[in-house]
Structures are given as structure tokens and as C-alpha cells.
Amino acid sequence: MNSLEILPELISADQSVPRLGVLASGSGSNLEAIARAIENGQLSAKIALIIYNEPEAAVRQRAERFDIPAILINHRDYKSRQALDREIIKQLKAHKVDLVIMAGWMRIVTQVLIEAFPERILNIHPSLLPSFKGIHAIAQAFDYGVKITGCTVHLLSLEVDSGKILKQAAVPIFPEDTLEVLQKRIQVQEHLIYPQAIAEYLKERSAKGLGAQT
Ligand code: GAR
Numbered sequence: 737m738n739s740l741e742i743l744p745e746l747i748s749a750d751q752s753v754p755r756l757g758v759l760a761s762g763s764g765s766n767l768e769a770i771a772r773a774i775e776n777g778q779l780s781a782k783i784a785l786i787i788y789n790e791p792e793a794a795v796r797q798r799a800e801r802f803d804i805p806a807i808l809i810n811h812r813d814y815k816s817r818q819a820l821d822r823e824i825i826k827q828l829k830a831h832k833v834d835l836v837i838m839a840g841w842m843r844i845v846t847q848v849l850i851e852a853f854p855e856r857i858l859n860i861h862p863s864l865l866p867s868f869k870g871i872h873a874i875a876q877a878f879d880y881g882v883k884i885t886g887c888t889v890h891l892l893s894l895e896v897d898s899g900k901i902l903k904q905a906a907v908p909i910f911p912e913d914t915l916e917v918l919q920k921r922i923q924v925q926e927h928l929i930y931p932q933a934i935a936e937y938l939k940e941r942s943a944k945g946l947g948a949q950t
């Protein structure tokens with residue numbers, strides 16, 4: 737069996753491949769990388785839904801280009817993080833999502849969401865975790881003067897940017913770099929490792945006999 741094949745346990749009732757729900761707040765370049773990996777057969781999955789929280793986020797246009805349903809759930813409309821997460825869960829379940837993919841989702845997630853999708857939420861972070869957690873990871877690595885940074889795909893846990901690491905890529909920082917140049921270099925690696933990490937994680941779950949809903 738190759739890495740992209742899936743066992744019946746992972747198959748949703750009405751689909752032949754695992755269904756991904758992508759959460760994004762920004763440009764959506766990682767969403768695009770995942771969608772392209774699906775298109776060219778590197779990842780056997782379907783993006784069932786994109787949820788975005790910023791009305792002007794460019795991810796919406798990318799979703800349109802790939803003909804993927806996208807729903808705006810504006811966090812400003814909810815009284816608490818838990819209430820926001822409950823609405824997200826409602827939409828993810830309505831779209832029969834098996835695996836949640838956080839691709840530049842800039843909201844702190846609560847136990848409510850984690851319990852609804854135990855070990856089924858992946859995140860990407862622009863540093864070599866556990867170094868440089870938080871929203872300014874690239875700038876912090878840059879300012880600190882580290883010579884090697886990178887990006888990390890990990891399982892989501894309650895503590896921000898923690899959780900089991902699934903895949904990492906190292907990225908050098910050169911003396912002449914600007915923050916923008918470094919960010920682009922990191923994103924090149926993100927776009928490579930995120931689809932791979934998703935495929936490998938689906939394979940790992942299959943090997944353990946874990947179904948999509950367990
Ligand atoms: C990515 O670089 C991702 O690592 C980062 O947001 C960017 C989203 O880019 N995530 C975090 O910083 C989470 N702590 P994209 O919208 O172009 O995919």
C-alpha cells in the first residue's frame with residue numbers, strides 16, 4: 737500500500753476520500769498548496785469546506801478559484817472563544833469533515849474544538865517548534881539572530897503552538913535577508929511539507945486502524 741492509499745475506516749460515509757476542513761485567516765497560500773497537491777494526486781483527500789474569519793481575507797478568492805465552499809465566520813460576532821468554536825464545529829460537522837487543517841488560522845482555539853476533533857486538528861507554524869511560538873515567530877527568529885529557522889506541522893493542543901510534531905523543514909537565515917525574504921523562504925517549505933504531513937498523518941491513522949471519526 738502506498739502512502740496515499742487509505743483504509744475503509746478513513747472513508748466518510750458518502751465520499752471515497754477523507755474530507756478536510758481548512759481554517760484560514762489570511763492569504764491562503766497554504767490552502768492553495770494543499771488544493772494543488774490534491775489536484776495533482778499527491779494527497780488523496782477532498783477539501784470539503786474553508787472557514788475564514790476575516791471578511792477581506794484573500795483566502796476567499798483562492799477558495800473561489802478552486803471551487804471550494806467557503807464560509808465567513810467572523811470572530812467579532814461571537815461573545816466568547818467557545819461560542820466561536822461551537823459555530824465552527826457546527827459547520828465542520830455539517831460538511832462531514834474528517835480532519836481539520838489550520839492554515840494560518842490566527843485565533844486561539846478552545847477545548848471545545850479540540851474535544852470535537854480529538855487528534856484530528858493539524859496546524860502549521862512558521863518556526864522550528866518549540867522555538868518561537870506565537871504570532872510573531874518569524875520576526876522573533878530574525879531579531880534573535882538565529883541562523884536556522886523553519887516551519888513545523890503539529891497536532892493542535894490547548895497550549896498555543898504545542899502538540900505532537902508531525903513534520904518540520906529547516907530554513908537558513910542569511911545576513912542579507914529581510915523579514916519579507918525570509919518569510920517567503922519559509923513559505924516555500926510550508927507549501928511542501930503541509931500536504932506531505934497531511935498524507936503521512938492519514939496513512940499513520942490508517943495503519944493504527946483509527947477511523948476518520950475516532
Ligand atoms: C503561514 O506562514 C503560517 O505558518 C502562519 O500563517 C501563515 C499563513 O499564510 N501561521 C501562524 O503564524 C500560526 N501561528 P497563508 O495564509 O498564506 O497560508
